[in-house]
Amino acid sequence: MxxxxxxxxxxxxxxxxxxxxxxxxxxxxxxxxxxxxxxxxxxxxxxxxxxxxxxxxxxxxxxxxxxxxxxxxxxxxxxxxxxxxxxxxxxxxxxxxxxxxxxxxxxxxxxxSFSFEEALISAGISLRHVDEKKNVSMYRTNLPLEPAGPFHGEMVVSMRPIHRSQVAEACVITSRFPEVHGAPVHVGYPEMVGIDHVEKADYGDSVDIKENELPVFWACGVTPQNVLVKxxxxxxxxxxxxxxxxxxxxxxxxxxxx
Amino acid sequence: MxxxxxxxxxxxxxxxxxxxxxxxxxxxxxxxxxxxxxxxxxxxxxxxxxxxxxxxxxxxxxxxxxxxxxxxxxxxxxxxxxxxxxxxxxxxxxxxxxxxxxxxxxxxxxxxSFSFEEALISAGISLRHVDEKKNVSMYRTNLPLEPAGPFHGEMVVSMRPIHRSQVAEACVITSRFPEVHGAPVHVGYPEMVGIDHVEKADYGDSVDIKENELPVFWACGVTPQNVLVKxxxxxxxxxxxxxxxxxxxxxxxxxxxx
Missing domain, CATH: 3.40.1640.10 (PSTPO5379-like)
Known part of the structure; x- marks a missing residue:
């Protein structure tokens, strides 16, 4: 189609x-x-x-x-x-x-972020939520947004578990897509950005983070909807x-x- | 000069x-x-x-x-x-x-890696060992090297603490220098690559990893000397x-x- x-x-x-x-x-x-x-x-x-x-x-x-x-x-x-x-x-x-x-x-x-996922997969970086036919895992964070008029709040991020040997490459590949969220906003250590339950997504589906994988976090397009609600x-x-x-x-x- | x-x-x-x-x-x-x-x-x-x-x-x-x-x-x-x-x-x-x-x-x-450090600093990513006029921190890892003839062993890495908000950018910048070690081989979680004492460097000087910083690891030119010894x-x-x-x-x- x-x-x-x-x-x-x-x-x-x-x-x-x-x-x-x-x-x-x-x-x-x-x-x-x-x-x-x-x-x-x-x-x-x-x-x-x-x-x-x-x-x-x-x-x-x-x-x-x-x-x-x-x-x-x-x-x-x-x-x-x-x-x-x-x-x-x-x-x-x-x-x-x-x-x-x-x-x-x-x-x-x-x-x-659908746009850069294709590039990650082409580079041999598998994405668990795609393999498992799930929605990507999304989380509220404590990363503040720049306010404008009535619009303010914190960033929502999507998370993809990436094998440790491919984390740098995932950063490099997604940095080439600045108009579709770009490079990660955070790598590893969910608690550093205010996520204290990485095993349970706030939006979308949860996926396992396996041994030798790091949770990698990208800015997420759900952010504006969240800001609208506020x-x-x-x-x-x-x-x-x-x-x-x-x-x-x-x-x-x-x-x-x- | x-x-x-x-x-x-x-x-x-x-x-x-x-x-x-x-x-x-x-x-x-x-x-x-x-x-x-x-x-x-x-x-x-x-x-x-x-x-x-x-x-x-x-x-x-x-x-x-x-x-x-x-x-x-x-x-x-x-x-x-x-x-x-x-x-x-x-x-x-x-x-x-x-x-x-x-x-x-x-x-x-x-x-x-001196070559890419200049590019990191130009991008506003400060390097603690440079600021403190120390040698960079280096560690033995369990990352295996591809053997050839009598040469074999594990990779030695250098470590630079990077603020969480600049980790992805540090990956992107150093990826542009493939002939001088390139992008990091590992980010965060030292134990994943066999480093159980990140606070004490195996070679060079130790530096503090502060709150909101991740240890970022690059392949290191000390590796061949280590392999020669072996x-x-x-x-x-x-x-x-x-x-x-x-x-x-x-x-x-x-x-x-x-």
């Missing part, structure tokens, strides 16, 4: 699965949609915290059609599942958000976790200096 | 200090000198273990003059201090080795630790993909 086909089926309500594992090689993006009055601060927040909030494209106000990630794709229905947020709480998980459209909405598309905005739309916007760009387009 | 001046003074017996801190920006090299009958296996050993034994130049047999690292420099007297090894034991530390020259000697010049060759020459060959090449010449 091509990204265009997946988006068309999503718009018709015929594709309703998580997008992990579909359209290998293509960039998938997180989405956050806000009224214009909050958009400026949110964009500033992303620029100040590029590792957890790597901005790939800003769409609107006045349109819901992307021009960079998939020219002409409508962000109101091409994602398989959305979340509607009111006062910091998720109130609905609809298959499209056409009825919520207004001229003053701004759509933020943010990078996702900001308790009257209204926001996001993608539903795991149900991403599938773009026409290749992951390789986001690799630099290779 | 230029590298040529330092080498000239060394040859005249007027420069007899360790070379650390001299000729900033220029590549310094470890040296191993063997009779031809062992040279082929030693070269194979270096090629099989490029991280601890990064070969920069092979000189001879039939000459002691370098052609790549410092064209025309004589390896018999341009290093400030040498070691003479007999049957695996250091028997002398002379200022030159002219009297030991024979037509069948082969000179190996090997990369040294091989108990009837005769070998090396530089004395800390008294390196100072070349005319710049460290930046060994950076790739920057």
């Amino acid at each position: 091509t990204p265009a086909e997946l988006r068309k089926l999503s718009a018709e309500g015929k594709f309703t699965d998580p997008t992990t594992g579909y359209c290998d090689g293509y960039v998938q993006a997180n989405m956050v949609v806000l009224h214009k009055e909050y958009a400026e601060h949110f964009e500033e927040f992303c620029r100040k915290n590029p590792k957890p909030c790597p901005l790939l494209e800003v769409v609107g106000p006045g349109t819901s059609l992307t021009s960079k990630l998939a020219p002409g794709a409508d962000l109101l229905d091409t994602i398989p599942r959305y979340r509607i947020w009111k006062d910091g709480e998720c109130v609905e998980e609809p298959l499209d958000v056409r009825k919520y459209y207004s001229e003053d909405l701004v759509f933020f598309l943010l990078g996702c 900001a308790k905005l009257p209204f926001a739309i996001t993608h539903a976790p795991g149900y991403m916007f599938v773009s026409d760009l290749k992951n390789a387009d986001y690799a630099t200096g290779v | 230029t590298p040529a001046e330092l080498r000239k003074l060394s040859a005249e017996g007027k420069f007899t200090d360790p070379t650390t801190g001299y000729c900033d920006g220029y590549v310094q090299a470890n040296m191993v000198v063997l009779h031809k009958e062992y040279a082929e296996h030693f070269e194979e050993f270096c090629r099989k273990n490029p991280k601890p034994c990064p070969l920069l130049e092979v000189v001879g047999p039939g000459t002691s003059l370098t052609s790549k690292l410092a064209p025309g420099a004589d390896l018999l007297d341009t290093i400030p201090r040498y070691r003479i090894w007999k049957d695996g034991e250091c028997v002398e530390e002379p200022l030159d080795v002219r009297k030991y020259y024979s037509e069948d000697l082969v000179f190996f010049l090997l990369g040294c 091989a108990k060759l009837p005769f070998a020459i090396t530089h004395a630790p800390g008294y390196m060959f100072v070349s005319d090449l710049k460290n930046a010449d060994y950076a790739t993909g920057v």
Whole structure:
């Protein structure tokens, strides 16, 4: 299935699965949609915290059609599942958000670590959550974010157990993807960043860390959703976790200096 | 002082200090000198273990003059201090080795981590042993080397404490210097590589590892000396630790993909 086909089926309500594992090689993006009055601060927040909030494209106000990630794709229905947020709480998980459209909405598309996982696997670095067909393990940390307006909080990280002999290489490979979280924010010693239960993920699924493996932590795209909850905005739309916007760009387009 | 001046003074017996801190920006090299009958296996050993034994130049047999690292420099007297090894034991530390020259000697010049330390410091990653004017901390490990002929053993590593927020960057920066040890061979958890006393270095000086720092381990140029001792060759020459060959090449010449 091509990204265009997946988006068309999503718009018709015929594709309703998580997008992990579909359209290998293509960039998938997180989405956050806000009224214009909050958009400026949110964009500033992303620029100040590029590792957890790597901005790939800003769409609107006045349109819901992307021009960079998939020219002409409508962000109101091409994602398989959305979340509607009111006062910091998720109130609905609809298959499209056409009825919520207004001229003053701004759509933020943010990078996702799916993009660098492909590069890790190509380099022979196996990823347990992929092998076990699980969601990646994610944790709240005590790593502070740079605040902007109502947006503030701590970073959420994803964790992948990596064999000790491949940790440096994993840092090097993912550093080549600065627009999709980049190099790890922390290696080993979970307690140093405020994680006291690495065996139990805060979000996603838990995986074993085996002998001779280190837990390696990357900034995670769940961070902005977490920040949205804290900001308790009257209204926001996001993608539903795991149900991403599938773009026409290749992951390789986001690799630099290779 | 230029590298040529330092080498000239060394040859005249007027420069007899360790070379650390001299000729900033220029590549310094470890040296191993063997009779031809062992040279082929030693070269194979270096090629099989490029991280601890990064070969920069092979000189001879039939000459002691370098052609790549410092064209025309004589390896018999341009290093400030040498070691003479007999049957695996250091028997002398002379200022030159002219009297030991024979037509069948082969000179190996090997990369040294001084080269990437400059790049780390330039990136704002401070190195405690440099700040405290100490020798870097080095440790024996249980990391096996690929054997070749009489040469075998385990890797020696150098350790630098790095703040947790800079570990990934340190991996990325040093990965750009594949000919001078490259990226770390291990990060954190000293016991995973057979080091059970990280607070006490096996070679060099010990330094503190402070809160929020991880010990980061790189393959070390002391490895070949250690292997030589084990091989108990009837005769070998090396530089004395800390008294390196100072070349005319710049460290930046060994950076790739920057």
